[in-house]
Amino acid sequence: MAQTSSRGISRRGFLKLAGAAGAAAAIGGGVTGPRPAQAAGGIKPGFESKFSVCDMCFNKCSLIARVQDGVIQKLDPNPKFLKSRGMLCAKGNAGVEQVYGADRLKYPLLRVGERGEGKFKRISWDQALDLMAANFKQIGDQYTRCGFMFMAGSDMQSTFVHRFAEAYGSYNTLSHESMCLIAGTRAFLDTFGEVPIPDMLYTKYVVMAGANRFESLVTPDSMDLMSAMKNGAKLVVLDPRYTKTAAKADEWFAIKPRTDMAFMLAVAHVLITENLYDKKFVADKTYGIEQLAKHVEPYTPQWAAGQCDIPAEDIQRIARELAAAAPAAMVYPGRRSSNYTDSTQIRRSYAIVNALLGNWDRPGGLTAARVVGLGGGIPFEAPFYESNPEDRIDAGKAKLMFPEEGSFKLARDAVLDGKPYPVKGFFVYHTNPMQTAANRSKTVAMLDSMEFVACMDIHMSDTAWMADLVLPSQTYLERQDPCSAQQGSSACACVVMRDPVVAPLYESKPVFWVMQQVAARLGLGKYFDFTVEQFRDKQLAELPGAMDALRRDGVYYNPSKLYGVYEGKIYKTKSHKIELYNSRYAEMGIEPMPVYTPPKPGGHARMRMVVGRNAVITQSSSQNNALLAKFQPTNHLWIHPDRAQELDVKDGDWVWVKSKAGKQRIQAKVTHETRPDTVYMATGFGVLSPGLANIYGKGACIAEVLGDEFDQITGNMAMHETWVRVGKEAA
Amino acid sequence: MFKRLMVMLLIVSFIGASLGLALASGDKGNSRKGKYLYRKNCRVCHVENGKAKELSPISKTQAQWKTTFEARDKLACKAEWAKMSDKDINDIYAYLWGHAKDSPSPAKCK
Numbered sequence: 001m002a003q004t005s006s007r008g009i010s011r012r013g014f015l016k017l018a019g020a021a022g023a024a025a026a027i028g029g030g031v032t033g034p035r036p037a038q039a040a041g042g043i044k045p046g047f048e049s050k051f052s053v054c055d056m057c058f059n060k061c062s063l064i065a066r067v068q069d070g071v072i073q074k075l076d077p078n079p080k081f082l083k084s085r086g087m088l089c090a091k092g093n094a095g096v097e098q099v100y101g102a103d104r105l106k107y108p109l110l111r112v113g114e115r116g117e118g119k120f121k122r123i124s125w126d127q128a129l130d131l132m133a134a135n136f137k138q139i140g141d142q143y144t145r146c147g148f149m150f151m152a153g154s155d156m157q158s159t160f161v162h163r164f165a166e167a168y169g170s171y172n173t174l175s176h177e178s179m180c181l182i183a184g185t186r187a188f189l190d191t192f193g194e195v196p197i198p199d200m201l202y203t204k205y206v207v208m209a210g211a212n213r214f215e216s217l218v219t220p221d222s223m224d225l226m227s228a229m230k231n232g233a234k235l236v237v238l239d240p241r242y243t244k245t246a247a248k249a250d251e252w253f254a255i256k257p258r259t260d261m262a263f264m265l266a267v268a269h270v271l272i273t274e275n276l277y278d279k280k281f282v283a284d285k286t287y288g289i290e291q292l293a294k295h296v297e298p299y300t301p302q303w304a305a306g307q308c309d310i311p312a313e314d315i316q317r318i319a320r321e322l323a324a325a326a327p328a329a330m331v332y333p334g335r336r337s338s339n340y341t342d343s344t345q346i347r348r349s350y351a352i353v354n355a356l357l358g359n360w361d362r363p364g365g366l367t368a369a370r371v372v373g374l375g376g377g378i379p380f381e382a383p384f385y386e387s388n389p390e391d392r393i394d395a396g397k398a399k400l401m402f403p404e405e406g407s408f409k410l411a412r413d414a415v416l417d418g419k420p421y422p423v424k425g426f427f428v429y430h431t432n433p434m435q436t437a438a439n440r441s442k443t444v445a446m447l448d449s450m451e452f453v454a455c456m457d458i459h460m461s462d463t464a465w466m467a468d469l470v471l472p473s474q475t476y477l478e479r480q481d482p483c484s485a486q487q488g489s490s491a492c493a494c495v496v497m498r499d500p501v502v503a504p505l506y507e508s509k510p511v512f513w514v515m516q517q518v519a520a521r522l523g524l525g526k527y528f529d530f531t532v533e534q535f536r537d538k539q540l541a542e543l544p545g546a547m548d549a550l551r552r553d554g555v556y557y558n559p560s561k562l563y564g565v566y567e568g569k570i571y572k573t574k575s576h577k578i579e580l581y582n583s584r585y586a587e588m589g590i591e592p593m594p595v596y597t598p599p600k601p602g603g604h605a606r607m608r609m610v611v612g613r614n615a616v617i618t619q620s621s622s623q624n625n626a627l628l629a630k631f632q633p634t635n636h637l638w639i640h641p642d643r644a645q646e647l648d649v650k651d652g653d654w655v656w657v658k659s660k661a662g663k664q665r666i667q668a669k670v671t672h673e674t675r676p677d678t679v680y681m682a683t684g685f686g687v688l689s690p691g692l693a694n695i696y697g698k699g700a701c702i703a704e705v706l707g708d709e710f711d712q713i714t715g716n717m718a719m720h721e722t723w724v725r726v727g728k729e730a731a
Numbered sequence: 732m733f734k735r736l737m738v739m740l741l742i743v744s745f746i747g748a749s750l751g752l753a754l755a756s757g758d759k760g761n762s763r764k765g766k767y768l769y770r771k772n773c774r775v776c777h778v779e780n781g782k783a784k785e786l787s788p789i790s791k792t793q794a795q796w797k798t799t800f801e802a803r804d805k806l807a808c809k810a811e812w813a814k815m816s817d818k819d820i821n822d823i824y825a826y827l828w829g830h831a832k833d834s835p836s837p838a839k840c841k
């Protein structure tokens with residue numbers, strides 16, 4: 001870790017340094033942006049207020065930065081931002097530490113020791129860009145352009161990484177989504193023809209299975225669900241853990257993991273056999289009710305009770321209550337669905353119950369995406385490279401993979417196999433697969449197999465730690481970004497954008513600039529022959545007044561239609577109706593309706609490991625934040641008291657937790673808040689990089705323990721298929 | 732003369748049959764090459780404020796793309812289509828059909 005640590009600088013000294021840098025740039029006119037607090041005149045507050053957009057998770061909440069002498073003093077919510085209902089969460093408030101944290105990467109670093117050994121030397125940006133260009137050329141020439149793989153996280157500049165990849169000629173682009181939500185996306189797309197946005201504010205009844213919306217925040221869902229509950233809505237949570245959402249719910253059932261589909265099929269059984277479904281809606285707008293009725297006939301509540309550990313009378317009652325509240329009732333679609341090998345089919349069962357309730361396109365149900373009107377930016381015509389292979393490296397390994405997202409799991413396997421062709425270069429931006437992808441040993445092996453890995457981040461993540469070239473990124477508060485469209489059902493359809501609120505610290509740069517510079521070196525400069533302002537102007541071309549609204553309010557709203565969007569229109573499915581029975585699946589050899597497979601028994605000695613979030617952790621990007629680390633300094637293994645007693649484990653004892661993928665040591669949290677057959681630990685600890693000084697040496701890495709099964713339809717990582725053994729560590 | 736006519740008819744029917752077969756299922760062409768060819772040849776006019784109606788794969792359903800391609804000799808740009816090889820046509824079809832609005836992977840942007 002030579003030359004990268006700033007631990008020798010005190011926080012006070014660091015802020016002084018940061019302040020000086022900010023002030024110098026401000027004097028030079030380097031920082032521009034709106035100043036809403038000063039617009040009213042009168043008493044000046046002694047600080048500037050500037051709009052930005054949070055980047056502590058994927059929600060992109062509008063915020064106001066209070067800046068004094070070029071230094072951010074505080075981040076406040078933007079009260080005019082309806083999608084978050086004027087809220088900025090704990091993570092959002094801590095965003096200031098992303099800028100001033102002592103572990104910021106400061107200049108480009110080149111690996112000089114073994115991979116993962118942590119020996120780097122400082123190099124100039126010119127050297128770094130020349131090195132990147134040389135490797136893009138060499139690897140492209142030797143292995144074809146598809147021999148270089150790209151991975152970009154959920155970021156407002158990731159579009160430029162994808163643009164570069166396309167201009168350079170690689171199809172092998174990955175995102176974080178195949179570790180998160182693509183099974184759910186596939187399921188709802190293949191049922192309704194698009195991915196719905198739940199209208200939480202006006203709902204009267206929610207069944208939430210496999211989601212934790214009061215800790216793992218999604219705007220406006222989290223806030224609107226709370227408001228709906230104040231107005232009398234009922235929340236039923238199915239979760240093997242007693243999450244904060246379970247604690248706030250009207251009813252919580254500690255469902256047996258991997259049996260959610262059984263519950264949903266039994267609900268469908270009750271809705272159909274008791275004639276409780278919306279018959280007019282189903283007759284007019286859906287396809288396959290006869291097949292579905294026959295299909296769910298054997299899936300009785302009594303049968304499901306034996307699978308789910310939820311009493312039959314409760315399943316029956318919940319189905320009846322859902323029907324009584326419909327159409328302002330829903331099975332919440334959820335977000336992360338990277339759970340099981342049949343997660344798409346599990347989420348299809350959620351979608352089918354929603355269709356039976358007739359809640360689509362109606363208040364309190366599931367709404368379609370509203371018109372935002374944001375354009376795609378500056379179009380381009382990427383070259384075609386005849387020498388390239390026909391398709392992605394992971395193509396054909398999951399029947400309905402999304403070609404723009406790919407599958408990290410299947411791409412990693414293909415890289416390790418070297419088939420169907422070698423991939424030897426990897427560029428990673430704003431994401432950290434070393435912590436987010438199950439089976440960390442395989443990720444290490446994949447990175448080891450590469451001839452060149454470049455990683456761009458704000459700190460020395462574990463992925464950066466394994467890279468050959470590490471590039472310091474600007475934080476979101478230092479950057480000028482393109483506009484971003486946001487969907488919030490009844491809250492809004494809106495646009496947000498970012499301008500820098502302070503001058504960038506150190507030698508940090510935006511990835512747009514990096515892509516532009518490398519493209520120029522490769523003779524691809526014409527694909528980046530524009531500024532971010534010009535890109536935004538093109539995005540906003542059909543929204544007159546939008547830029548004025550963004551500068552004035554920090555957000556632009558499109559008052560587009562919310563309900564009844566589909567009146568007179570076809571559904572974007574094969575039958576052009578909502579597909580209870582999926583005819584495309586039938587043609588492709590996929591079960592056209594969800595068929596339940598009971599979980600394989602793990603044996604008493606083993607427990608199922610599950611993944612989850614809390615309100616101060618999004619992913620590994622926020623763990624090393626000094627402010628948030630005070631709330632969650634480490635992680636623990638949640639284990640039920642009955643199992644702890646069998647293993648002679650007491651609260652706080654050190655235990656080992658072991659799976660086929662790997663082994664970690666961690667302290668036990670003995671708690672009734674998980675089922676006896678289920679253990680849990682938070683993501684993002686047990687890091688390898690000492691560059692993450694706030695969390696290095698703390699906790700255990702769940703990615704090391706999780707096995708890498710995958711959803712057969714999409715290639716989504718299946719993170720709840722891992723059985724672990726737990727034992728007390730010898731004294 | 733009759734023999735030449737028969738041979739020509741056979742060739743035409745063979746080309747028609749092979750293209751018809753391919754059009755029934757867009758995944759027989761190279762969609763990625765088709766995207767490139769579409770941008771190069773079609774988007775010149777089928778663009779915002781262009782000479783022809785703005786188009787993208789999600790402008791039509793798969794059935795509508797099939798109909799459009801089968802009757803391309805009736806399009807205003809039929810002369811442009813006539814210059815193109817069967818392979819290129821099939822690749823463009825694979826792209827537009829494969830990312831149509833009712834396809835499993837609708838195109839995300841224009």
